[in-house]
Amino acid sequence: MFKELLRKTYQWAQKKSLWVIHFNTGGCNGCDIEILDLLTPRYDIERLGIVAEASPRHADVLLCTGPVSRQAKTGLWQIYSQMPSPKWVVAVGSCSCTGGVFKGSDTILGGIEKILPVDVFIPGCPCRPEAIINGLLKLQERISVNEDK
Amino acid sequence: MKINNLDALRKSMADSLKVDCEVYRGIDGDQTLRIPSAELKRVVSFLVDQMDCRHLSTITAQQRVEDPDQIEVIYHFWHGISFSIMTMVSEELPRLPEIVSILPGADFYEREVAEMFGIEFVGREETPPLLLPDDWDQGPPFIRNEDHRE
């Protein structure tokens, strides 16, 4: 019984305190500005307990933007492997979901899911800050629903 | 010394440098002078030193469908008016003199043209890739045997 209670509190804590790290894998920086906009007074994700972190070691969620360019591919994998589990990946913007408007270019792989297991896709080019917050809230629900990752 | 129009520039280049250059094609809003590729370095140093025209906007390289084995390299300058210097290079032996020693600003543009069109700039110590990924193995992307405009 104690194990169940511990798991529940862990899930509550993971849900309520998401530490985010942002990596742009080669897109136009439209989505990146909207992600930075989340920190500013109008959207302010700190009230949801979400804080932007500097080092992959401290982060739980990897917010990626951009169609994975071949040069940034190794960097993306390095960051994901440095993050302690349980960790989640959120693909922000149409480029990171499917390659978006740059589909067909020979230097991009088109989409984060080709490299990393993605938990939440947020479409939009660029996606609005409200959409990113909605995606993060969906990630929070997803954390509290499924068993420990 | 301001360059008011291109003919004055062409005359001064012709007599001072003994370089035969003819107006290649008056691009709308921009005049182009064609010079043999060997004379490139002298012309650019003449422009930079005597004419004090030092703003090189960029270096464009392209291939025209009508003569596929020639690569056209255009140096776009800006000095009050916009004009450019153009040379032709053959695709089998793409070699051009470098102008980084005269204009350090041209470094990035030369590296980009070198990796995109496979042109070798003689005289540069090293031409590291600028934009293409490290694991790029398909040769210069703009030079493809089949027409890449499918």
Added chain:
Amino acid sequence: MNKISIPIGPQHPLLKEPLSMQIDISGEKVLGGSLRLGYVHRGIERLAEQRTYVQNVHLIERICGICSHIHTTTFCHAVERLLEIDVPQRAYYIRAMMCELERVHSHLLWLGIIAKHVGLDTIFMHTWHDRELALDIMEELSGGRVSHATNQIGGVRFDLTDHQEAMIRTTITDLSLRVNNLLDVIKNEPALQARTRGVAKVSPEMIHQYCVVGPVARASGVDVDFRRDDPLPPYDQLDFNVITHNDGDAWARTVIRAEEARESLILCERILNEMPDGPVHVRAPRRVPEGEVVIRSEAPRGELFYYLRSDGSDKPARLKIRTPTLAALSLLPKQLSSIQVADIPVVMAGIDLCIACADR
């Protein structure tokens, strides 16, 4: 002290976009640095040759999120000049206003970034909160906060209703109040000055050598502004003053961008007053007659250069784009030789890097 080299890798809190640098330091002094671009290279020029002109307007807009409008404006001007169609004056004025609003939003964004790197998070928050007003205007007009899909070949997609015009005027006055307030805060904020004054001085000689453009050049006294030197249509009838400083250090670059944001707001007001009536769009044929054209315009970061060659079909034969950040990036390794480790953020932010622009 032993010489070690710090990798500022593709992911770093300093960089919004991936760029890898190797900076060699000994102790706290920086010796030099090397740069590796290419993380954001999507081959826009090759993609553009596989798409029609109409599709290209959407592709060109996604080169860079901060200065998307100036890219489409320059591209549309190039195609319109090849087509020799005369676009209604009202369309030019709407384009110019969106360009100026984009300059305001880009400069305010940058001011927040440099304050954040110097440790002044409060100014970052307040600057970006004020910047939301500029985004509100652009969203009100075009529906999009960042990429606005304003331009199409032959004109603009929307027209200004009176209600929108009234809203713009009130928001602009409110925004210019805040920008003036911000300028005062920056001018007599001792800590910000302590961190930026005299850091990474750039002489006009270096500017000429590396053909640097935009606010970085103007901060060192080189008076180059392509809205005035080679004006696209609406700017030849508008008068505005170009701000230059002389001491060329990180402090001059900070103040010049804040003043340019204020100047752009005044210009927006003037554009609104002098905007003629008339249609906003004229039909443009799909096929562009054969020809080449060179267009230069003033992006928030400097001279944006477009070379377009068409061969009569509905796809461009060759499109060459040179963005201002590429010129400024060649200056970066040279600036790193005389600073401390703690100054790296100030110097890198001073050049207002837009890697998506530089890598295309």
Added chain:
Amino acid sequence: MIEAWFYLLFFPGLIFQVICGLIFEWLDRKLLARFQRRVGPPWYQPLADMVKLFSKEDLLPEGVNDLVATLLPIVSLSAILTAGLYIPIAGFSPYSFEGDLIVILFLLSVPTLAYYLAGVVSVGIYSTLGGGRSLLQFFSYEVPLLIALSGPAILSGSWSVKQIMVSQATLGPFILFQPLGFLLAIVGLIGKLKRDPLDIPKAKSEVVGGPLTEFTGAKLAFWHLGMNIQAVLGIFLLVNLYLGWSKGANPLLTIPVFIVECLVLVVLLSGASAIFARLRIDQLAGLGWRILVPLGLLQLGFVILMGV
């Protein structure tokens, strides 16, 4: 014996200080957010962060001595907790003895050394750089802090915090006699806690996470907890040394006054972190030695003249 356990575990000991640390972190982040026109985190945020960190996997890059890396946060946290036992809270302090001010100051500087060692032990470039900076910063703020804190001790003629606090009842709060000393103590405290104007060792945009870049999971939780509790103890120390009052008054009055004084200091600290930009390390060293130390000596001289 039971009473000793109670003191150790509950009142001035572990539980009380952890709760105070969490409350301080929430207050600090909330005030900072309100200064920046933001809403700020909910009240349970620090608790959620702490519990989440315990649930995280504990990674360390290879080549890092695992034992040392786990011991460091525990050593620094325990040093801080023991320092907390000697600081009187609202006039009540079970273990105070003559000279406990010196013990407190020593115990409060142990975490800084542990912080430096954390930077050295985790091999990454940013950690060693951050570690080096934290040592550099240690020398530039510690001396002014010690000078400032020895002022009240000299004025009241004793080195026990409780004694100093009580003697202020007769002489009046020391802040009136040493406003400069109080300011120096605040700057020294900000430097010790590596808070915003002087967070050079862990500056986000320069050295990523500083020495803590490589720490994850429970170790990171201990570090954060240690930082917060150290802040709370610093505030308690300053309140006792500068805003003391007579011991005799009934607790109903002293506790609210004590809380209000602490809140004032918290507002002061987060205000400072919201307003000032981060100094460069050489500027800080310059500031420390050229300005803070002379001022401290001046203040000390004034106190000695006045005291005699």
